Amino acid sequence: MNERKFIFLLIILLEFIILIQCSIDVNKNKETVQKLFGENKEINEVTISNENNNNNNNKNNNNLAIKCHNGIFIGKKSKDNVISYKGIPYAKPPIGELRWKEPILAEESNKTFEAYYFGKSPIQTEFPSELGSYYPQMIVFFHGGSYGWGGTSDPLYDGNNLIKKYHDVILITVEYREGLLGFIDFTSVPGGEDYKTSGNLGLLDCICALEWIQKNISNFGGDPTTITIMGESAGGGIVSLLPIITKSLKREGLFKRMIGQSGSINLTYSKKECQKLTELLLEKTNKSDMKGLLSLTEKELIEINKEISEYNNFPERDGILLPEDLYETYETGQVTQGIDLLVGSNKDEVRYWIKEMEYEVKFFKGQFTYEHAFPILYENDLKKLNKNKEDQERVKLFINSMNDKKIWKITEFYNEIIFRLPMIKQAEFHSKHGGHAFVYQWNYSGEDEILGACHGIELSSIFNNLSITTYTGNRTNQKLANEVQDMWINFARQGNPSTSQNQWGEYDIHERNVMILDETFKQEKNLKEDQRILLEPLLKYYMNGCYRQLSMNVPQIYKIGAQLIGTLFIFIFGIVGIIYSIFYMKNQYRRIKNETII
Template identity: 35%
Template sequence: MGMLDSVSISEATSRMQALYGENNKITNGDYDKSLAVKCINGTFVGKKTDNIIAYKGIPFVGKQPVGDLRWKAPVDVVPDDGVYEAYYFGKIPCQIGNVGQMGSLYPQGEDCLHLNLWKADDEGSGKKPVMVWIHGGAYELGATTEPREEGTNFVHENPDIILVSIEYRLNALGFLRLSHLPDGADYPDAQNLGLMDQLAALKWIHENIEGFGGDPDKVTIFGQSAGGGSVSLLPLVKGSHRYFKRVIAQSGSPAFCRSKEQSIACTNALLKALDCKTVADLQKIEINKIVEVASQVISMPLTTPERDGRFLPLEAFDAYEAGAAKDLDFMQGCTKDECSYFVAGFGVEGFMPWAKNCKAEKLAQCTDEEKALVEGYFENSLGEDYEKLSSFLDQYWFNAPLIRTAENQVRGGGKTYVYYFRVESAVPLLKSGHAIELSELFNHAEDTLVTGREFDKNFSKIMRKMWVQFAKCGNPSLSGDISPDGKDYDWPLYDLKDKQVMVFDEHDIRAEKESAMNIVDWDRTYFLTKYYVS
């Protein structure tokens, strides 16, 4: 988002660069043994701040995806008896610069497949639940170095869990179909590498987390935006359920993924712009150039996972209805004004042509009858033209896919809890926009670039406690004896009759029927989910 002035950008740049360092191998035996954990691929030594030990930049692959391994599936780790520093974040995935994602100010590289872990330094009793965070950024941007998502404060408040954050390849490095090219047979996985990276990280966590005091059989994956989309798609990957049991999808769903035909069209557009015909041609081009040009020629949504029928099912929503995730506990939700994020970021003048184009691309897929339904939605919407467009994008990008996923999860024999976040920012035009909850979720109330203000402290603490409680037992409800304010908060399961959701207002967290909140227009926008978002 374009909300930072030059002073803020300079401060953020300095802040990010100050965090960077290279983790080295320790060869002289001079390290704190109490901070060292032996894993399959090495012993990693963390740093302790107060009562929290952080392990940063741990590689979860045997070889980084550089050189001949570019556009190849992640390589599994191999046994290693070495001892290594885990003091600093690793490099972040290659991406275009974007001041709205602080991670993009951090040093980048293709050698980015690392994870970070925070745990309390306590003896404890028994193995702790593990929460694995997958960051957002439209599958184009972002990183685990985002200051608002740093894990120290979260674990300090909730020492009974372990928090992990993972990197994955983005944009044209993580989601670019190549197998249709003349020399593409050696790159069968290129269209879904970002998700494969996430799965490789989850495998590493499953095999090594006990050394940190974690329970490999009580792992919750959670993420927002593209991270929410990721945690909604990972359950559909064959064999993935051995690595996690619970899912929290924030402002993301299976809607953000492409068909094979759409992927081929995006790849061909990139090849044309770069004057390439083969993978060999692409390999000769500097990676920053590839990422930059891809962002210019591939329309919204940019690069996303592909429903290829091999790694992911051809119809993601149908897979939920068929029971693909019925053995997993789900929690999912969205904010009241998701796309006001783009209104505030682009400004009204910049938002209008972009949003009109998004609408036109969607309507081009619709029948005449469906187009009339969408126009009926606009006619009955309140506010200025930009507000109507923003509301429409809310519906088909976030609200309708959220509810369809919940409905299908229940139809498939599974269970889910649904929330609707309504707290508003103090930033002009943003309202309750995309990502507004993140700084409060990770207990970084000082990071007010998006919120513009601090939320009520008690409200934020209750929200965090609900997320943790879900990770611990699969039910986010709070009884008075564990609730931060001593009150009971009963969060009902979503069902096909009452369709109850938990409403997060700053001074009123309560259960309501979906119909009372008008989260989705069942007649005029719900059907758009069949077209996904691409």
């Protein structure tokens, strides 16, 4: 068997294992979020009165009516006296001729609509241009989901428990186009010249939402000059990228402050990395140009998106909306001028993917798959350094500096290079030009010691939804949650997260203050300084965790192949041994029986 055939067989075996591991709960979680939506209907004055008595426990539903430029929206009041407005459209539905086009602000209207239900998730429908708002409330939140799934209807982001504590805060959660609808490059497709910004439509949706907010938020009692944008994971990436895009489009002034949790400018793709999704779409649809793609029905798009959603793109460094070198853009200090910045990451970010790989699946534990699959990504990323011996040495020194199993060394490498260091660099560039920057690290771990303080674990604490234990298990801390909520709200109010209990110093190149969020709070200077100095030069490679175009010609594949072949031989020999033993025992029985008869 030649080398090429051998590698091909190993790829099949490996993909079979990974597909078994990654195809159950992950899809189940996505489907759960998709189902948590409703349909807001146009209503009349008679209906308003009836809905008031049935749904809102309020004598005059007109008290919950808010006039916006695109209609009158009727909200709901919860038992905690939190008034919510959900599923308000901020843009024209991007369907028909508007599919894969830049968003257009919703048209003027005097019609009256329900605002009772969150809008559909973009991977469920082509009507994602909606937002959910809690009133009275100034924070605009962008959800995560790897730019391919997720939605405002996720119970983890429910704002009721947060807003009932802070009555002067406006919380708005925004839907944006994801996956095939929001981040796909058509420049190589015939007819694609009219879709030059299709690789970043989801980001443009977020800008459109902010423009809607600027136009209407005063009707909710909000101040459009003090808006804080906030996001986690992909949402943190959006928050980090919006200052760049708003500057390039000359749309500055849409927000005053930004909170980026576990997401940065590093979570982006090059044009080359974005091509795989385009190729897959053309292949699966058997289309060859934009005319053919536009002929696809909504139902067909939904099914195709489900099929290839694991190949979704990150925002594209397209040279139009986003430059190739995002760090250089941040370094100028111009894009974040006049904006206050709060960013941070979790101590064990990457261990989240142990759970994502089915930590409790009956076939293999997620840790088993993680330990075998993650080194493939690592060895592919090392190939990017082939022409730079100095950078190769940096990685080697980092790995050798830790006394642990290799998989946990690799994990820490990605905690640094994907999450912590890019955010640190953003804060450093911002502070160099006189900007106010605050940095944190979340250290409080959940019940599962292997997952530790993984990606997303802080969300239930920040939204005061500790009953949602997706990442925490049964290990939660209300005291920690209360203090962190105060910090985030204080930052949104005044640009400083300090509380009466904890003074939080700004991050700059001299102090490098980092607030450690744990059972006890403490501020550290120069956190993991040696690691930062060693790995910072590698940020230029944009190691973003992209696993869609991995080469299988790496040592880990051969290692897995040898293990699989060895296991297969042991299995075969075991079966042969069992069969031999059965025949041997059967012959022995016959011999003893014959001797007894004689």
